[in-house]
Amino acid sequence: MTEVIEAIKRSAFRIQEAIAYDDTGYAENENASGDVQLKLDIKSDYIIQEELAKVKSVKAVASEEKETVDMLNEGGKYLIGYDPLDGSSLIDTNLSVGSIFGIYEDDFSGPNIKAAVYIVYGPRVEMVIATDTVELYRLDKNSEFKFIQTVHLHEKGKLNASGGTQAKWPSYHKAMIDTLFAEGYRLRYSGGMVPDLHQILVKGGGLFSYPGTLDKPEGKLRMVFEVFPFAFVYEKAGGKAVDGHRRLLELSPKDHHSTTPCFFGSNYEINKVLDVYSKIV
């Protein structure tokens, strides 16, 4: 696992340089999910694949930017599912973006994720590594990731990151979100999954939601590359992560680009989600 983490660190350093100085224009093609690709999406994916290919314990990789799963080492132990540059459409506004990694064994399912790592490319470059604990690191002036602290979620938070097109929310979901705001929660939503979830984690709690909507009943966020890694992080930090009814880490995707409605947060907020969603007919 150490070699995988070191490959992710090398990737992060190269990607943050690309973000800072490279062309942020659009490429000609779309990715496997039908999203228009930035040249930076393609370059970030190339960097990560190149660095992971050096690690003998990596059996295969699945990228949000590619249709296929790529075999690297037949005898390898780990399967890496990753989103190389999540929220890249925000780069032209100079908002924070991120890279997300799920480290799996045997298959790309929730029960088989063994660790998760994400990088936030913001005013500072930070990395969170979740194994049995959740640890925060920051890139220092010697280009090293320095350990800062372990991260824990409180029982209840104050932040509400409510994703998806509000005009397409089911009525029970809108009522639930409005209840939290009526309780005094503050809206914190940039449209970048990584900084939005990082903020709630570092500030100690709250709710991030991307529900099933009238136009996207299966949600928008991808299980293998985005949802399972953050579900792992939030559970290891003492919170919960559900699809409205079950733990996200109990789910197995139909294919590695499958999406799901998802809720990540402190226990108080997730228990509220489970209560509301248990009553829908």
Ligand code: P6P
């Ligand atoms: P919406 C970015 O495109 C992304 O995949 C996630 O990073 C983010 O949480 C979500 O989409 C935002 O989607 O529909 O709220 O703009």
